Structures are given as C-alpha cells and as structure tokens.
Amino acid sequence: MEDGFLPAAPRSEAELEAAARTVADISAGALVPDRMPAIYLGHGAPPLVDDELWVTQLAAWAGALPRPRAILMISAHWEQAPLTFGATSGGVPLVYGFYGFPERYYQTTYPAPAAPELAEAVRTLLAPVEDVVEQPERGLDHGAYVPLLVMYPEANVPVLQVSMPSLDPQRLLEVGARLRPLRDEGVLVIGSGFLTHGLPYLRDFRTDAPPPAWSAEFDHWAAETLARGDVGELTRFLDIPSAPYAHPTTEHFAPLFVTLGAGDAAAAVTPISGYYLGLSKRSIQIP
Numbered sequence: 550m551e552d553g554f555l556p557a558a559p560r561s562e563a564e565l566e567a568a569a570r571t572v573a574d575i576s577a578g579a580l581v582p583d584r585m586p587a588i589y590l591g592h593g594a595p596p597l598v599d600d601e602l603w604v605t606q607l608a609a610w611a612g613a614l615p616r617p618r619a620i621l622m623i624s625a626h627w628e629q630a631p632l633t634f635g636a637t638s639g640g641v642p643l644v645y646g647f648y649g650f651p652e653r654y655y656q657t658t659y660p661a662p663a664a665p666e667l668a669e670a671v672r673t674l675l676a677p678v679e680d681v682v683e684q685p686e687r688g689l690d691h692g693a694y695v696p697l698l699v700m701y702p703e704a705n706v707p708v709l710q711v712s713m714p715s716l717d718p719q720r721l722l723e724v725g726a727r728l729r730p731l732r733d734e735g736v737l738v739i740g741s742g743f744l745t746h747g748l749p750y751l752r753d754f755r756t757d758a759p760p761p762a763w764s765a766e767f768d769h770w771a772a773e774t775l776a777r778g779d780v781g782e783l784t785r786f787l788d789i790p791s792a793p794y795a796h797p798t799t800e801h802f803a804p805l806f807v808t809l810g811a812g813d814a815a816a817a818v819t820p821i822s823g824y825y826l827g828l829s830k831r832s833i834q835i836p
Contacts, residue, residue, distance in 0.1 A: 554594075554826065557757035560602055568602060569609035572820045576613035579818040581836045585617055585732045587725070587811035589740040589804060590821070591830035592624070592692045595647060595654040597699070600756060603830065604699050606821045610832075611700035613820075618735030619664045619707040621671065621728065624692030625742040625801040629712035631680035632724070634672075635687040637665045641708055642688030659694040664707035667736060671711065674727045679714060692741040716799050718784035718806045725810020738811045740804030744771055744829040745795040751827060760827040763794035768829035772822075775833060778815030808835060 560568075580586065590607070597603055626646055627635075636642060640660040647654075672681050689697070693710050713721060728738055745764040753759070760768070770789055774782050786792055786802060796802050809817075812835030821832040 554596055555755040557600070557602070557755070565601060565605045569605050572606045572609040573613040575818050575820045576610050576834055579816065579834055579836050580613075580615070583733070584836070585615060585735055585737045587732060587738040587740075587808045587835045588833065589742065589808040590696055590832040591743045591825070591828075592696050592741040593743075593825060593830070595650055595657070595691055595695055597695050597825075600825065603825065607696055607699040610820050614737070615735070617706055617737035619667045619709065620697070620701075620737045620739060621667060621731060622689070622693040622697075622708060622710040623713060623738075623740050623804045623807045624690055624710060625804055626690040626692040627687075627710065627712045628714075628716060628800055628803075630714040631682050632675065632714040633687070633712040634668050634681065634683045635689065635710040636685055637663050637668045637683065637709065638685065639663060641710075642686070643694055644688045644690040646690050657694070657698070659689065659698055659704050661689070661697070661704045661706065661708040664709040667707065667709045667731070670731060670734070671709070671728065674730065675724065678723055678727060696739075696741060713800070713803055713807070716803045718803070721803060721806035722780070722784070722810035725807040728807070729811045732811065738808065740806075740808035742801035742804040744768060744802070744805075744831040746801035746828060747794045747797060749797060750794050753827060756825055758824070758827040760824045760829065761794070763791040764824065764827055764829055766791040767795035768831055771829070771831065772819070775814075775817050775819070778817065780809055780814050783809070805833075808833070812836060
C-alpha cells in the first residue's frame with residue numbers, strides 16, 4: 550500500500566488469458582484494412598503498471614492492432630492554447646506531473662523517438678482551424694507514457710504529444726476530424742483520459758473497489774450513448790445528473806472527442822471495460 554492504493558487479489562493465469570483473448574478479439578474484429586483505428590483509453594495513475602489485469606488488457610490491445618508508424622497522443626494532462634506540440638527532436642523526455650507516489654515512479658523512463666514528420670503533417674492538417682506553436686522541452690506526461698509503457702514497452706515507435714487547445718467538445722471534434730487522414734498513413738491517434746474521474750468523491754481505495762453509484766451511472770450512460778453512436782448527446786455530458794461527480798473537472802473526458810472526431814463513432818467498440826478504484830476504465834476503438 551506504499552502508494553495509498555490497496556491492490557486487488559492476484560488473478561489466476563486462466564483469468565488473465567481469458568481477459569487478453571476478449572480484448573484482442575474485440576479489437577481485431579473492428580479493424581479496417583490499411584487504416585489505423587483511433588482509440589480512447591483510460592490511462593490510470595502511475596501504479597497502473599503494477600495492476601496485472603489492466604496491464605494484460607492493454608498489452609493484448611496493442612498486440613491486436615497493426616503496428617503504428619507513429620503515435621499522436623492527446624492527454625487529459627495537457628490543456629494549452631494555442632494548440633502546442635511537445636518535443637519533436639531527440640529522445641522525448643517525460644513530465645512527472647503527479648505527487649505523493651513512491652520514488653520509483655519518478656525514475657521511470659520511456660525514451661521514445663520524436664516524430665518531426667508527424668508534427669509537420671499535423672500542422673498542415675490543422676492550419677485552417679487552429680494556430681499551432683511548439684514547446685520543444687515539453688515531454689510526455691503520465692497520461693501519455695504510462696499506457697505506452699505497457700502497450701509499446703520497447704519505446705521504439707515515434708510519439709508526438711499535442712495539447713488540447715480547449716475543453717470544448719465541438720472544437721475537439723473538429724480537431725479530430727482534421728486529423729483523420731493520418732490514420733491512412735499508419736498513425737495511431739490516442740485520446741488518453743478516464744471515463745469517470747471523480748477523485749474527490751472516492752472513499753474506497755482498493756483498486757478492485759466497487760464503483761460508487763455516480764461512477765456506475767455515468768459509465769452506463771456513456772456505454773449506451775456510444776453504442777448508439779450519438780455524438781451529439783455525448784457532447785452534452787454535463788447535463789447528466791452524475792456528471793458533477795464523475796467529472797468535477799472535464800479534462801479526462803475531453804480527449805474522447807478528439808478520438809470521436811477522428812473516426813466513425815457509430816462503429817465504436819469497447820475492448821476494455823470495468824473499474825479501477827471504482828472509476829470506469831472503459832476504453833474504445835473507432836475504425
């Protein structure tokens with residue numbers, strides 16, 4: 550419990566294998582030939598790398614996807630206007646923007662190569678709708694590198710992280726739509742957040758804690774709305790009664806809209822569902 554979380558009971562090998570097969574089958578069944586999907590995932594806190602079920606699920610998801618030529622990352626932990634590029638040369642550094650965790654989490658490295666060619670392509674695609682600036686010293690935050698540690702542990706896929714210029718759903722949908730052509734060039738577009746993120750309202754810090762009512766209700770609403778492909782309703786998420794508890798601030802839901810804009814939302818599938826600390830880790834893939 551050194552990080553304040555109570556770990557879940559160990560999973561059996563058969564349970565982990567079944568979880569991996571489920572994720573891989575769902576993901577592979579939704580792929581379109583010669584096109585990378587766009588995904589939205591729950592990135593977890595740094596201790597995600599110690600959760601054997603989640604690690605198994607994320608690794609199986611990456612294994613089911615075509616190998617990306619590059620990764621474009623939009624994380625809940627970087628909102629900055631105008632839209633800003635992180636590091637585009639050398640090895641991409643990390644940002645340890647979290648507090649109160651054991652020292653070992655601050656020693657993590659993920660020396661992914663930069664993606665300058667992707668940066669130029671993104672700049673060109675967004676030019677009609679967004680001003681773009683660069684922040685060369687800005688590295689990957691934990692919303693970016695924590696899932697990548699599991700999905701692409703060799704750190705040999707070029708990565709570009711860009712900021713969200715706003716939390717407005719319509720603006721982020723437009724950003725995603727402009728980025729859609731990148732998927733035909735082998736770029737994996739990742740929106741990284743958390744489907745529910747009401748940290749101030751958690752009372753049970755077991756990693757396998759049952760979800761509070763507000764978390765389960767918001768997750769159920771999101772699952773039904775995604776199944777209908779109703780992007781308009783998703784943009785009105787603040788009207789949901791549980792929203793003030795599920796998202797007292799909205800930055801962890803916002804990356805979903807970039808993902809939705811970058812693909813066919815009506816065909817979204819959910820390779821990963823369930824809860825971590827009672828928060829929904831529902832993660833989606835869009836062809």
